[in-house]
Amino acid sequence: MLPPRAINDSLREHRGVDVVIVGAGFTGLACAKRWAELVPDCRIALLDASEIGEGNPGRNSGFLLDVALAEDADPANTDRMAKCNELTRAAMQSIVEDVARSGLEVDLERTGTYRAAAGSAGMQALSNYQAFLKSAELPFRELDQAQLKRELGTDFYQAGLYSPDCYLAQPAAVIRALATTIPDTIDVYERTPVVRISPVSVGWQVLTSQGSLTCTDLVLANNSFIAGLGVATSNLASVYTYAALTEPLSASALGSLGSVRNWGVLPTHRLGSTLRLTVDGRLLIRSLHDLEKEQSEHRVREALSLRLRRRFPQLGDLRFESVWGGAVGFTYNGGLVWGDKQPGLWVSGGCNGGGTVKGTMLGRLLADKANGKAVPDLEALFGTASWMPPNPIKGLGFQLTSAWQSWQGRDEL
């Protein structure tokens, strides 16, 4: 949907640098930028398998939360959550500033977000989130079914909460803007998948599809694909989730929606669906989960279409202009895979579906830690990823848990 951009060359040589960062998403860009600030004469190479703005960093649902996600919120632990929120807010502020500095036109707006529930599991999760917002003294507004219908044009949800602590954006435009603000001294290589990493005498060797780099420090900021490089294999899994975007709605269809023109609804239940009306008048829906393998576009299209119809029966069958999927770095307990794994090997992954702002914060702090700066105790604040069994037990466990949770949260789908 964005105009074409000039793409950086792929790596097609063998050379040595000081630092290699794998993944030019929110985490990788923030890490590269901070590292260059701390050590301006450092030779840094930032590699991405795809193009900047493609892949997860650009193809998510565009919610940038400056407080905890509903499923991470813990009303019994207000002090810890307040510290987490403080870090997340600072990262969000840096995104806002960098986007402004880029001079690019980006529809990044502090619209706030709704959280809404359709059935009993959702209502229970909503009440937990409300308790968290209250205990954290964060502002919110309660909505009943009729008020949600007035604002959003759907009576699918029984109740909801509106919280101002969220930005909505076209995520690919955000990531493109952030990429323009990293210093020119960083060598960026696109369409450069890293296929293997190995320890060598100077530090690490990074083998890509057409070249290789040696470096003293290696940062893995490629989220769910970290495990594919042989690191954190028992802690991190790729979980695919999917989204679809309609064509711009007609004036009469838009007229049948509510009074708000740029909004987002996040599910309160872990397996629920995300919904947006974008500034250019399109509906977006995100839902479904699969472990380590994408399902067919045909099935995704049908399932997402059904979910949208349940929310907006008055709009009939809406045509999707785009349908896509992406891999989220999933950890069983929601904890982080973060820090040094071996000498000179730094890792940040496990976004669990909400890593645009969190990834920015974690990437920056990883550069701090690698360069000897004091960092907050992230393990105490955000937890550490727990152990996951290997396949086939992992696959079976995921299927059972997901079937159980989908049944419990069936009204939210």
Ligand SMILES: Cc1cc2nc3c(=O)[nH]c(=O)nc-3n(C[C@H](O)[C@H](O)[C@H](O)COP(=O)(O)OP(=O)(O)OC[C@H]3O[C@@H](n4cnc5c(N)ncnc54)[C@H](O)[C@@H]3O)c2cc1C
């Ligand atoms: C459909 C969907 C909707 C989502 N909605 C939201 C949302 O609204 N808000 C939110 O906060 N999060 C959302 N997420 C999750 C969000 O996309 C991630 O949390 C976020 O992008 C994490 O940023 P990251 O930089 O850590 O990792 P990623 O965005 O996954 O970036 C990793 C980068 O590494 C690159 N890479 C991977 N493997 C290699 C390799 N071997 N060699 C070189 N490069 C490699 C990839 O190309 C990618 O650019 C959504 C995800 C999906 C799939």
